[in-house]
Amino acid sequence: MGFLMISIKHSLLSLAVLFLLFINPAHATYMEVTLLGTGTPRPSIERFGPATLVEVRGRYFLFDSGRGATIRLAQAGVNLAQIEHVFLTHLHSDHISGLSDLWLTSWIWQRPEKIKLTGPTGTEKLAEHLGRAHQADFNYRTKNTQLSKDTFSILSQDIESEGVVYEQDGITITAFLVNHYPVEPAYGYRIQSGETVIVISGDTTYSENLIRHAKDVDLLIHEIAAADSKLLSQNPRLQKVLSYHTTPRQAGQLFNIVKPKAAVFNHVLLFDIDEEQVLETTRSLFDGHLRMGHDLMKIGVGDTVTFY
Numbered sequence: 001m002g003f004l005m006i007s008i009k010h011s012l013l014s015l016a017v018l019f020l021l022f023i024n025p026a027h028a029t030y031m032e033v034t035l036l037g038t039g040t041p042r043p044s045i046e047r048f049g050p051a052t053l054v055e056v057r058g059r060y061f062l063f064d065s066g067r068g069a070t071i072r073l074a075q076a077g078v079n080l081a082q083i084e085h086v087f088l089t090h091l092h093s094d095h096i097s098g099l100s101d102l103w104l105t106s107w108i109w110q111r112p113e114k115i116k117l118t119g120p121t122g123t124e125k126l127a128e129h130l131g132r133a134h135q136a137d138f139n140y141r142t143k144n145t146q147l148s149k150d151t152f153s154i155l156s157q158d159i160e161s162e163g164v165v166y167e168q169d170g171i172t173i174t175a176f177l178v179n180h181y182p183v184e185p186a187y188g189y190r191i192q193s194g195e196t197v198i199v200i201s202g203d204t205t206y207s208e209n210l211i212r213h214a215k216d217v218d219l220l221i222h223e224i225a226a227a228d229s230k231l232l233s234q235n236p237r238l239q240k241v242l243s244y245h246t247t248p249r250q251a252g253q254l255f256n257i258v259k260p261k262a263a264v265f266n267h268v269l270l271f272d273i274d275e276e277q278v279l280e281t282t283r284s285l286f287d288g289h290l291r292m293g294h295d296l297m298k299i300g301v302g303d304t305v306t307f308y
């Protein structure tokens with residue numbers, strides 16, 4: 001009897017929670033982030049190429065598809081064909097070199113519909129040329145198999161200007177310009193569902209526009225780059241590279257204005273400097289929740305932000 005009462009109470013409580021979730025559209029929606037790749041162009045077994053997975057109510061969105069994205073998706077237990085949409089921050093090769101693998105392998109594994117690709121000017125051309133480059137594979141595989149020809153090609157879209165690039169079932173994804181000069185345009189993305197907001201910086205140096213779009217965000221996923229000061233002073237090429245990325249001091253200043261519930265570093269580009277030093281410098285300017293990201297790190301984002 002006691003058990004029955006507890007069950008009834010439990011059911012009523014569950015109904016109340018469901019009511020809140022569905023009746024109040026502003027209620028925080030849970031999103032789950034998996035940092036698939038937190039690396040850069042440098043080949044690294046620990047840090048694969050840039051790729052960030054965001055799951056919202058059973059929908060999977062991928063932001064950049066760098067080296068090894070398919071391997072990390074498999075490690076994370078995600079069926080490749082479930083990736084419905086890929087968003088590119090910019091067209092530097094480290095952010096797209098894993099795209100063909102994801103697209104073609106998910107097609108072989110019976111993708112239910114075409115993969116969608118959204119990115120800066122040049123994305124449509126990229127998709128068109130990839131289609132041509134892999135025509136021979138398409139011909140071999142469709143000759144004697146039941147693979148759907150209709151789901152082979154990429155449905156691509158160039159972003160004309162910053163603004164909303166996806167809006168469906170209460171999920172809004174907005175592209176905004178960041179500063180990765182001379183790479184233009186380069187975008188960051190803001191993903192919103194209910195009251196929950198995640199911002200991904202893409203590659204950028206300190207960006208006022210990012211601050212505008214990321215203010216009070218739940219989770220800020222931000223790139224980072226740093227070098228040993230002596231090495232930096234002797235190396236003009238390195239100075240150039242760091243000029244279009246974000247240093248720990250810049251990150252600390254920016255986080256202090258944005259005031260995210262939590263911040264995590266990805267695209268970790270370090271030259272003779274260790275991660276602890278990077279975190280220490282950033283934390284001297286920002287006393288909020290900050291983590292160094294690593295491949296396959298999972299982050300639950302809703303009323304609270306939880307790192308797994």
Ligand SMILES: [Zn+2]
Pocket residue numbers: 040041050092094095203267
């Ligand atoms: Zn990059």
Ligand SMILES: [Zn+2]
Pocket residue numbers: 090092180183203
């Ligand atoms: Zn870049």
